Amino acid sequence: MAALLEITGLSTRFKLPGGELRAVEGVDLTLEPGETLALVGESGCGKSMTAASIMRLVPPPGRIVSGSIRFKGEDLLQLPEDQMRNVRGNRIAMVFQDPMTSLNPVFTIGNQIAEGLRLHRGLSKKLAEDEAVEMLSLVGIPAPRERLKDYPHQLSGGMRQRVMIAMALTCRPELVIADEPTTALDVTIQAQILELLDRLKEETGMGLILITHNLGIVAERAHRTAIMYAGEIVESAPTDELFGNPLHPYTRGLLASLPENAQPGERLATIAGSVPDLKMALAGCPFRERCPICEEVCATHHPGMKEAGPGHLVRCLMVP
Amino acid sequence: MKPLLNAQNLVKQFPVQAGPFEPRRILTAVAGIDLELYPGETLGLAGESGCGKSTVARLLTGLMPASSGSISFDGRELGSLDAPGLVRFRKEVQMIFQDPFSSLNPRMRVEEIIGEPLAIHGIGTPAERRDRVATLATRVGLSPDHLKRFPHEFSGGQRQRIGIARALAVSPRLIIADEPVSALDLSIQAQIINLLQDLKAELDLGFLFITHDLSVLRHLSDRVAIMYLGRIVETGSREAVLDRFLHPYTEVLLSAIPRIDGAKEHRVIARGELPSPLAPPSGCPFHTRCPYAQPVCASEPPPLEEKEPGHAAACHFSKDIYRSKR
Numbered sequence: 001m002a003a004l005l006e007i008t009g010l011s012t013r014f015k016l017p018g019g020e021l022r023a024v025e026g027v028d029l030t031l032e033p034g035e036t037l038a039l040v041g042e043s044g045c046g047k048s049m050t051a052a053s054i055m056r057l058v059p060p061p062g063r064i065v066s067g068s069i070r071f072k073g074e075d076l077l078q079l080p081e082d083q084m085r086n087v088r089g090n091r092i093a094m095v096f097q098d099p100m101t102s103l104n105p106v107f108t109i110g111n112q113i114a115e116g117l118r119l120h121r122g123l124s125k126k127l128a129e130d131e132a133v134e135m136l137s138l139v140g141i142p143a144p145r146e147r148l149k150d151y152p153h154q155l156s157g158g159m160r161q162r163v164m165i166a167m168a169l170t171c172r173p174e175l176v177i178a179d180e181p182t183t184a185l186d187v188t189i190q191a192q193i194l195e196l197l198d199r200l201k202e203e204t205g206m207g208l209i210l211i212t213h214n215l216g217i218v219a220e221r222a223h224r225t226a227i228m229y230a231g232e233i234v235e236s237a238p239t240d241e242l243f244g245n246p247l248h249p250y251t252r253g254l255l256a257s258l259p260e261n262a263q264p265g266e267r268l269a270t271i272a273g274s275v276p277d278l279k280m281a282l283a284g285c286p287f288r289e290r291c292p293i294c295e296e297v298c299a300t301h302h303p304g305m306k307e308a309g310p311g312h313l314v315r316c317l318m319v320p
Numbered sequence: 321m322k323p324l325l326n327a328q329n330l331v332k333q334f335p336v337q338a339g340p341f342e343p344r345r346i347l348t349a350v351a352g353i354d355l356e357l358y359p360g361e362t363l364g365l366a367g368e369s370g371c372g373k374s375t376v377a378r379l380l381t382g383l384m385p386a387s388s389g390s391i392s393f394d395g396r397e398l399g400s401l402d403a404p405g406l407v408r409f410r411k412e413v414q415m416i417f418q419d420p421f422s423s424l425n426p427r428m429r430v431e432e433i434i435g436e437p438l439a440i441h442g443i444g445t446p447a448e449r450r451d452r453v454a455t456l457a458t459r460v461g462l463s464p465d466h467l468k469r470f471p472h473e474f475s476g477g478q479r480q481r482i483g484i485a486r487a488l489a490v491s492p493r494l495i496i497a498d499e500p501v502s503a504l505d506l507s508i509q510a511q512i513i514n515l516l517q518d519l520k521a522e523l524d525l526g527f528l529f530i531t532h533d534l535s536v537l538r539h540l541s542d543r544v545a546i547m548y549l550g551r552i553v554e555t556g557s558r559e560a561v562l563d564r565f566l567h568p569y570t571e572v573l574l575s576a577i578p579r580i581d582g583a584k585e586h587r588v589i590a591r592g593e594l595p596s597p598l599a600p601p602s603g604c605p606f607h608t609r610c611p612y613a614q615p616v617c618a619s620e621p622p623p624l625e626e627k628e629p630g631h632a633a634a635c636h637f638s639k640d641i642y643r644s645k646r
Contacts, residue, residue: 261580
């Protein structure tokens with residue numbers, strides 16, 4: 001079966017006064033239809049910029065400097081802008097973290113959901129509205145016909161996130177990228193939204209890229225997981241394998257630092273220091289200054305990805 | 321032992337008006353809660369957004385007057401304090417805030433930020449203050465050359481360290497921390513949790529820790545109180561509340577946490593969303609979302625009563641629901 005999405009060697013950089021910032025560096029990713037891939041990392045690790053690169057929505061002064069993003073075999077980076085517009089929101093859709101700032105406050109939600117349908121599918125106003133009602137009820141919004149006339153501020157955070165998901169799904173995309181879809185929500189609502197995404201994925205067979213820093217969500221929802229650090233993927237594996245047998249010292253550090261993995265009151269394991277300056281020239285392993293197992297060679301050799309088991313890739317010189 | 325902080329029947333109401341011609345309505349953010357905190361103890365207060373936990377923090381620090389009820393600190397009633405007494409109270413109760421970006425003045429250097437409470441309370445000579453600031457900075461893990469810098473030069477974790485040093489400057493006896501780690505990245509969160517843990521052990525402080533993250537709550541608290549719609553629905557020791565919960569809301573909150581082991585079978589999902597505190601449900605506030613609600617729950621508000629020694633819950637059916645489950 002052909003992969004739904006195949007990213008190879010993707011690099012995205014920002015030209016800044018202090019130098020060039022490597023936001024995404026040599027990222028390889030594959031996603032099969034119906035699969036959930038989790039992209040995990042801390043702020044600034046490049047996970048959101050990877051998503052923006054797939055959508056070709058990298059904000060200036062950033063630009064994609066190399067790589068290819070094959071979506072059903074077609075390289076998105078080679079598409080002319082007008083064809084890309086037909087992919088965006090239609091075949092690949094995004095759900096953003098903060099529904100309050102990603103919805104337009106001066107249009108009704110009915111208007112915003114119907115926009116995609118009229119634009120991409122050329123539906124009439126009436127038909128688009130009916131479809132919008134259907135989408136709203138699909139995502140579990142009560143009395144959807146009445147809600148069409150509401151403005152975003154009239155809805156609660158959970159309802160707004162449902163609207164965002166309805167908007168993303170209106171054109172039945174083949175791929176949905178959800179960037180921290182539940183971070184702004186309370187846990188009880190988070191559980192509802194994640195159930196919803198899983199159910200819709202089963203019904204429509206779409207692929208899902210789930211960007212999050214919550215390892216619990218990853219463990220529950222993702223088939224495969226890629227851990228990012230300083231713009232690079234440092235480890236990727238089937239989720240069970242990754243949690244059961246983490247190999248990269250950063251992955252191990254993240255898992256060990258969770259309060260869930262410690263006794264109450266016990267000291268938590270920490271990863272010393274903080275993320276390096278991505279404007280500095282890349283020599284050696286970007287994690288070496290925080291790494292508990294690094295050796296001299298890590299300062300001079302940049303580790304490549306190597307296969308440590310079936311489907312388990314890791315970027316570390318110290319892992320045999 | 322006498323409680324360090326004792327709040328009885330605390331109520332806070334806000335008048336709200338949606339527009340100039342709309343009727344004035346009353347929003348009850350805190351609907352009659354009792355809290356006791358003993359020296360050296362950490363009380364964790366948890367609940368979802370809008371449950372009133374941050375309002376409780378503001379009431380207890382005296383940043384906002386309560387509509388009714390009483391707060392006493394070290395045996396003295398807050399309302400009866402004269403001006404010097406209030407100044408002393410403000411020295412002894414300090415706060416750590418959630419957002420390390422908006423809670424530090426961007427125009428002040430780190431040494432001024434940490435030293436400001438000392439200056440305000442007139443503690444020590446300028447030279448002594450400088451020494452104290454340097455000691456505090458080292459204690460929270462900042463280096464001396466950080467002191468001349470401005471907040472924007474620091475990462476979130478470092479800024480939270482500055483906020484903690486500022487709270488400790490005047491040697492408070494009670495620290496109220498409102499979501500101190502929820503704005504931080506995972507690996508940084510663990511560093512700050514460890515720091516708070518160390519300080520707690522070292523300084524014998526009373527600690528009121530407010531959070532929505534139950535795994536952090538479990539890690540840091542001795543006693544736990546769970547809030548829902550302005551009320552405490554369950555309270556007791558950490559083990560009692562988090563391992564042998566007696567309120568369906570606690571069960572729902574705990575089971576909603578995505579687990580590292582990927583097990584989803586435990587999940588008990590609450591229906592719907594938090595009702596508006598402007599129009600709270602009749603009877604038990606949780607009955608509209610409760611998976612076990614009975615007709616009586618819609619009419620009779622359950623009192624917060626002790627179900628086992630030191631463990632109280634506000635639910636008519638605690639015993640029936642949880643006896644069979646355990």
